[in-house]
Amino acid sequence: xxxxxxxxxxxxxxxxxxxxxxxxxxxxxxxxxxxxxxxxxxxxxxxxxxxxxxxxxxxxxxxxxxxxxxxxxxxxxxxxxxxxxxxxxxxxxxxxxxxxxxxxxxxxxxxxxxxxxxxxxxxxxxxxxxxxxxxxxxxxxxxxxxxxxxxxxxxxxxxxxxxxxxxxxxxxxxxxxxxxxxxxxxxxxxxxxxxxxxxxxxxxxxxxxxxxxxxxxxxxxxxxxxxxxxxxxxxxxxxxxxxxxxxxxxxxxxxxxxxxxxxxxxxxxxxxxxxxxxxxxxxxxxxxxxxxxxxxxxxxxxxxxxxxxxxxxxxxxxxxxxxxxxxxxxxxxxxxxxxxxxxxxxxxxxxxxxxxxxxxxxxxxxxxxxxxxxxxxxxxxxxxxxxxxxxxxxxxxxxxxxxxxxxxxxxxxxxxxxxxxxxxxxxxxxxxxxxxxxxxxxxxxxxxxxxxxxxxxxxxxxxxxxxxxxxxxxxxxxxxxxxxxxxxxxxxxxxxxxxxxxxxxxxxxxxxxxxxxxxxxxxxxxxxxxxxxxxxxxxxxxxxxxxxxxxxxxxxxxxxxxxxxxxxxxxxxxxxxxxxxxxxxxxxxxx
Amino acid sequence: xxxxxxxxxxxxxxxxxxxxxxxxxxxxxxxxxxxxxxxxxxxxxxxxxxxxxxxxxxxxxxxxxxxxxxxxxxxxxxxxxxxxxxxxxxxxxxxxxxxxxxxxxxxxxxxxxxxxxxxxxxxxxxxxxx
Ligand SMILES: Cc1cc2nc3c(=O)[nH]c(=O)nc-3n(C[C@H](O)[C@H](O)[C@H](O)COP(=O)(O)O)c2cc1C
Ligand code: SF4
Ligand code: SF4
Ligand code: SF4
Ligand code: FES
Numbered sequence: 001x002x003x004x005x006x007x008x009x010x011x012x013x014x015x016x017x018x019x020x021x022x023x024x025x026x027x028x029x030x031x032x033x034x035x036x037x038x039x040x041x042x043x044x045x046x047x048x049x050x051x052x053x054x055x056x057x058x059x060x061x062x063x064x065x066x067x068x069x070x071x072x073x074x075x076x077x078x079x080x081x082x083x084x085x086x087x088x089x090x091x092x093x094x095x096x097x098x099x100x101x102x103x104x105x106x107x108x109x110x111x112x113x114x115x116x117x118x119x120x121x122x123x124x125x126x127x128x129x130x131x132x133x134x135x136x137x138x139x140x141x142x143x144x145x146x147x148x149x150x151x152x153x154x155x156x157x158x159x160x161x162x163x164x165x166x167x168x169x170x171x172x173x174x175x176x177x178x179x180x181x182x183x184x185x186x187x188x189x190x191x192x193x194x195x196x197x198x199x200x201x202x203x204x205x206x207x208x209x210x211x212x213x214x215x216x217x218x219x220x221x222x223x224x225x226x227x228x229x230x231x232x233x234x235x236x237x238x239x240x241x242x243x244x245x246x247x248x249x250x251x252x253x254x255x256x257x258x259x260x261x262x263x264x265x266x267x268x269x270x271x272x273x274x275x276x277x278x279x280x281x282x283x284x285x286x287x288x289x290x291x292x293x294x295x296x297x298x299x300x301x302x303x304x305x306x307x308x309x310x311x312x313x314x315x316x317x318x319x320x321x322x323x324x325x326x327x328x329x330x331x332x333x334x335x336x337x338x339x340x341x342x343x344x345x346x347x348x349x350x351x352x353x354x355x356x357x358x359x360x361x362x363x364x365x366x367x368x369x370x371x372x373x374x375x376x377x378x379x380x381x382x383x384x385x386x387x388x389x390x391x392x393x394x395x396x397x398x399x400x401x402x403x404x405x406x407x408x409x410x411x412x413x414x415x416x417x418x419x420x421x422x423x424x425x426x427x428x429x430x431x432x433x434x435x436x437x438x439x440x441x442x443x444x445x446x447x448x449x450x451x452x453x454x455x456x457x458x459x460x461x462x463x464x465x466x467x468x469x470x471x472x473x474x475x476x477x478x479x480x481x482x483x484x485x486x487x488x489x490x491x492x493x494x495x496x497x498x499x500x501x502x503x504x505x506x507x508x509x510x511x512x513x514x515x516x517x518x519x520x521x522x523x524x525x526x527x528x529x530x531x532x533x534x535x536x537x538x539x540x541x542x543x544x545x546x547x548x549x550x551x552x553x554x555x556x557x558x559x560x561x562x563x564x565x566x567x568x569x570x571x572x573x574x575x576x577x578x579x580x581x582x583x584x585x586x587x588x589x590x591x
Numbered sequence: 592x593x594x595x596x597x598x599x600x601x602x603x604x605x606x607x608x609x610x611x612x613x614x615x616x617x618x619x620x621x622x623x624x625x626x627x628x629x630x631x632x633x634x635x636x637x638x639x640x641x642x643x644x645x646x647x648x649x650x651x652x653x654x655x656x657x658x659x660x661x662x663x664x665x666x667x668x669x670x671x672x673x674x675x676x677x678x679x680x681x682x683x684x685x686x687x688x689x690x691x692x693x694x695x696x697x698x699x700x701x702x703x704x705x706x707x708x709x710x711x712x713x714x715x716x717x718x719x720x721x
Pocket of ligand 1: 159160188192277278316
């Protein structure tokens with residue numbers, strides 16, 4: 001039997017390492033340590049319900065396991081063969097426990113290509129990767145010409161998963177055509193979108209797939225050096241990569257004359273300080289060179305003049321993770337999955353007001369409705385769905401009427417959002433759309449590198465306008481101004497950050513115009529999120545005059561005689577909510 | 592660790608390693624292989640179920656039979672322990688009683704390899720234990 005324990009960042013934070021130690025101890029106590037293998041794996045994706053422990057071969061999926069559950073798992077399940085029912089997942093609709101993950105709504109619609117090994121192998125053991133065809137794709141490539149390999153990737157239809165969706169095979173071809181004494185393969189592991197953790201999970205759960213793909217890319221373009229640019233805030237991913245690079249070198253799968261092919265390739269790491277703009281490829285290259293992380297004009301593209309002025313191919317982590325599978329299974333296999341122009345799958349970090357928060361991988365063309373209701377298990381606490389945000393700070397907000405849109409690069413663009421790197425945040429009736437746009441603008445203002453004026457100053461002005469509206473001081477003219485300014489910023493900014501930063505504003509104005517108008521005309525926030533627009537009022541019918549609220553108001557703005565209805569002075573009220581909490585007669589409400 | 596020097600080397604290595612990962616791979620498609628469940632409750636263990644289980648694990652690997660061997664709770668045939676349930680792909684499960692190492696050997700050679708029935712089957716109209 002094998003016991004798999006999630007060693008992803010999420011589950012580690014809830015003590016999955018201790019669970020492992022306890023399980024091993026409990027097995028020893030029963031003399032079973034040789035019969036049962038305990039394996040740390042990467043993220044299972046179901047982080048919301050972590051730590052995850054999976055027992056094989058019966059595929060039992062335990063959730064929210066605590067270190068003290070270890071003995072029971074061993075004594076009941078391993079020794080007696082009885083599942084520990086209380087640790088099984090309960091289907092929220094049917095109220096039944098589900099023991100095999102395959103039958104959970106969360107996993108049913110998923111196809112795992114980039115995440116194929118996450119939650120299945122021990123990422124710190126190269127042999128487990130090799131046993132699953134690891135490095136076999138690289139070996140296979142050596143039996144083909146570089147152009148043959150490029151043709152397979154081109155034919156597969158793989159597009160960049162870092163946000164832009166540029167065809168990967170074509171990019172490799174450009175880099176291969178540029179002659180130079182030195183070329184580089186760069187893996188972009190900066191992952192700066194707030195809330196995104198797809199790339200981190202791949203690197204933590206299956207680092208070798210990225211190394212193998214980088215070597216394959218190196219072979220096609222004639223590069224013998226690979227660099228992974230990763231943010232320093234990802235210590236576990238960095239650690240796993242270090243172990244993986246060390247093991248690959250030891251086995252001769254990185255280094256000189258790999259598999260007797262005569263091809264040399266090695267990989268090193270560079271650490272980023274976590275600036276969002278450093279995920280942009282030209283800024284990333286400058287940061288690697290020790291310069292300021294500022295974008296520069298393209299052309300020249302990195303394929304022509306990149307790192308150290310040499311031809312460089314930059315790809316995203318998830319893009320790379322798809323490559324070995326495509327080589328092993330063939331371009332046709334891959335292109336059979338997905339939509340007309342977007343092939344394969346996409347990994348999303350599902351977050352927000354949704355039941356199953358986590359990491360998912362679905363075929364392109366899956367609808368938002370399937371993702372939110374079937375995989376995500378619907379909206380939390382039975383609230384009403386309001387919007388879903390894709391593409392992070394570069395993307396937009398989609399509504400009810402977009403729910404049946406099949407997700408792919410082009411469809412999302414057509415409805416005013418974008419794929420981005422795969423963040424997906426679900427919002428319910430309690431979320432204010434103006435505040436949402438403000439949140440993203442706050443982020444871009446913070447992260448703009450300041451090189452060009454429209455982005456540096458323009459985004460700041462957008463933020464101020466949004467702030468004014470949430471304060472209830474906005475006018476209709478402000479909404480027009482937001483629109484016009486957005487258009488200018490998009491047109492005149494140098495890099496992708498500025499060119500997309502107004503998207504959250506434009507898409508919320510487009511899809512939630514009424515909500516903007518309510519803020520401006522009626523000074524009302526329907527979601528009840530904008531503090532400045534809320535008023536605490538006492539209902540004189542319900543108030544019995546107990547004085548409790550008045551005694552608890554920190555600014556003494558409630559007046560009233562004992563046994564008579566009290567009144568709140570809205571001018572002085574700081575909206576702390578203390579009075580509403582205290583009132584035993586539900587006489588105080590927000591309007 | 593010796594370096595992997597060629598694609599042939601890598602393939603050989605993969606094959607060697609695969610048996611270690613077999614169990615994990617196969618739990619993805621459990622119906623396609625031989626499944627053996629060994630009753631390992633107190634009564635089973637007391638009458639030697641652990642040896643039988645080890646025997647199955649080791650011998651099926653040695654004899655090149657793809658099998659998932661697991662333990663299960665008491666099957667309710669305490670009078671005939673150790674009991675094991677053998678499920679061949681595409682066939683109904685069969686429960687054998689009083690299995691010792693010798694009987695296990697016979698089960699592998701006759702039933703698993705050639706489909707011949709051997710003595711000791713507990714005739715039941717029961718549902719598989721899950
Ligand atoms: C502001 C900004 C931030 C970006 N951040 C990332 C990032 O974190 N990770 C990433 O892979 N690509 C990011 N990109 C996209 C990269 O510039 C580049 O297109 C990508 O790494 C190319 O790889 P791909 O073709 O495999 O997607 C960002 C782009 C912009 C404009
Ligand atoms: S658009 Fe913004 S982030 Fe990009 S270069 Fe200009 S100022 Fe810097
Ligand atoms: S606590 Fe409630 S009932 Fe008592 S005085 Fe205040 S509003 Fe009236
Ligand atoms: S919300 Fe706070 S400040 Fe306002 S009336 Fe109630 S207790 Fe006083
Ligand atoms: S970190 Fe454990 S399931 Fe994601």
